[in-house]
Amino acid sequence: MTIPVLIVGAGPSGLTAAVELSRLGVDVRIVDRAVRPSTESRALAVQARTMELLRVRGIGDEMLALGNQARAAGLYTGDRKLAPIELHRMPSRFNFILMLAQSETERLLAEQLARQGVKVERGVEVTSVRPGGDTVAVTLRGAEGAEERVEASFVIATDGPRSTLRKTLGVPFPGRTLPQDYVLADLHIDGDLPEDEVSIFLARGGFVAVFPMGRGRFRMMATDPDGLLDGDADPTAEQMQRLYDRTVGVPARLHDVNWSSRFRINSRHVPTMRAGRVFLGGDAAHVHSPAGGQGMNVGIQDMVNLSWKLAMVLDGRARADLLDTYSSERLPVIRTVVRFTEIGTRVFNSTNPVLHALRIRLAPKALARNAVQNAAAAMFGQVSAGYRGDALAEGGGGVGALRAGDRVPDVGGLYDALDLGALTLFTAGQAIVDVGRSWDGVVSVRDAAALTPDGWLLVRPDGYLAAAGGPGDAAMLDRWLERWFVRPAVTI
Ligand SMILES: Cc1cc2nc3c(=O)[nH]c(=O)nc-3n(C[C@H](O)[C@H](O)[C@H](O)COP(=O)(O)OP(=O)(O)OC[C@H]3O[C@@H](n4cnc5c(N)ncnc54)[C@H](O)[C@@H]3O)c2cc1C
Structure with missing residues (x-):
């Protein structure tokens, strides 16, 4: 049987992917070669954007209480x-x-995952990956040495800075180690x-x-x-x-x-976060100075970006090339973080x-x-x-200063109203509502007379602006959806 998604590595990045995908109804397996969760505090800083995303995913309140x-x-x-x-x-x-402490963030993510019915398979190491046409063949080795061969439609490589998957797939990891x-x-x-x-x-x-x-x-x-x-x-x-x-x-x-x-500080990132059906994320894709407290946060946000796209492609609601935007959106963000931490390190040292x-x-x-x-x-x-300027933001317009690809601020209870498994259309205009309803399953419509009386906002599950416009932009909304998503069959 083919597993829809195999996640390799149960650090904060892999756990986030597992929480997100299983919540969206995707069958996942998540394996980690470590027999027990790490007790090291490592990443200490949880940044505002991570908290915004994790709060609506069920663990923000506990994190706040403990931190x-x-x-x-x-x-x-x-x-x-x-x-x-x-x-x-x-x-x-x-x-x-x-x-x-990172160990606490990981514990809370793992507990949320368990509540969603998924258990991390510990003491299970991935020893080889072989990409094929429709699946990836993966060899898993258990703690006792027993081997299991599995096929997965997609693999998420969150196996840390020395990533076996990155090396096996021959994805370069250029950069430098500071002295x-x-x-x-x-x-x-x-x-x-x-x-x-x-x-x-x-x-x-x-x-x-x-x-x-x-x-x-x-x-x-x-x-x-x-x-x-x-x-x-x-x-x-x-x-x-x-x-x-x-x-x-x-x-x-x-x-x-x-x-x-x-x-010692390593400052490196991959040139692409996708190798066919394998997606690289977290420290497997980027490492830099821990001084700015950014690393774990970037990894968690990688996975929030990837998961909704993967879930929508897997169940046929989105076109396959939506998955290319994972790498094209995240890499510029990662380059900026790596550059900013390098400059900081140079100035401080x-x-x-x-x-x-x-x-x-x-x-x-x-x-x-x-x-x-x-x-x-x-x-x-x-x-x-944000992701302004990336392919997914093209033709998405904007409203006021907010352009397609920007982070949407959590005002007026907007994040609590988000459908985390589909695009959410906030609008009060009938013509726009009609377009939204014709994309049932891809788009959830919310009445938003107070939030945006004249215009409309289409917000992604990860809280970034997909598209926005005024009451006369119904055709533009439909066009933007058509580019990336699959129009639902009309039922009579
Ligand atoms: C000493 C130290 C201090 C740090 N301090 C900070 C800080 O202050 N702030 C900050 O933001 N970041 C800090 N970091 C970095 C932060 O810990 C990482 O960014 C974060 O752990 C990345 O999470 P991840 O899930 O991507 O990878 P990891 O946490 O590395 O998790 C990878 C997981 O994959 C598993 N694995 C590896 N290979 C395989 C395989 N072949 N098969 C199965 N499983 C496998 C590993 O057992 C591991 O559990 C620090 C790191 C270190 C080492």
Whole structure:
């Protein structure tokens, strides 16, 4: 029997795909070679856009209850605050960074998945993939070594940065590994550090960033430019204290490390996220510095982008080439994130005294400008990213400043009214309603006299604008739908 979708890897990306696809009625199998879920806290930052998407998918409230909110990021030198980055300016109801251990995000996703009747198959490794015409042949090896050969219509490769599938399929992963060594630790800090702000301490030749996890616990990330930490074992509290004291001017005592690690930054992404019937996503497709707290979020959003398209193609409601827009929409977003984290890493790590003096002088001036603050907050929260200019947005028009491909803001309860398995047409005009109804199953119609009295909005399940226009644009709406979707058969 052919499996509609096999998901390889049950990290945050794979789990999101499984939650999303199974909720949309697609039969999925999800396998992970690890026997147990990871207990490492790894990605700590959950960004506003991720929260917007996960809230309407059932797990946002629990995440909010468990996490700690950072509403600003303060830049310091020594004990002097240079300027805050005002994250609370994000144009989102989640106008903060939610600090929550990745293991908790994964647990909540897996629990939601179990409620939807799907269990992660653990201790199951994919050892080979062979793409065919209509299916992909995959070999699975269980914990005891038993092999199973399966056929899948589509495979989602969310098997992490060393992706077996990416390598087997010969998809390149160009980029570079940065030379600096980084350390991080989750520990207790007794000292006068804010618990509702990220604190970033800049020094000549390195930085210390401290992320508040709540109740006195923090994630500390730092460079070690003077080689204060010898050996390559995971850093201890005493070693982190040495790095802290070297750079931070706020006295504090560091203790009780429950997870620590050393790492080097890789900055890479694939040139395409699709290889025939295999889709690459999450760290299998892109890796970069964890400093901006973007990585896991990008992976989750990859899967939200892919899943509704895949579900609609599988059940015949959408044309097959809709699937090409997964890669064409996500790659520009990923390139921007990789570039922005690379620039940030270069600025933060510079050992050049002139550059250090310059950033100390320029940061307060730049951050005094409203436009810079607004852009920075929206970028961190991933709410300014969108798909304007991609094929799917062509001919989709717009309304006011909102163009096809843009993120639709969650105003007036709009996200709660979204049909997460179809396009949602918000309109009050009869001619537009008639077009919407003729696309039953592809389009769900919502009366929206209060939201958009004159115009109409067609919103995708992932909260981006598919198309929009005025009362006279019924033909344009029909044309746009015709390009990507399959007109339902008329029943008499
Ligand atoms: C030390 C460290 C610190 C980090 N800190 C941050 C941070 O602060 N902020 C941030 O945003 N990101 C951070 N990251 C990155 C973040 O953890 C990743 O972006 C995130 O885990 C990506 O999720 P994923 O689901 O794409 O891949 P992964 O989480 O890597 O999951 C891949 C899964 O695939 C499974 N797998 C692999 N190969 C196979 C196979 N052949 N068959 C079956 N299963 C397989 C693995 O067991 C794994 O469970 C950090 C990473 C590390 C290592």
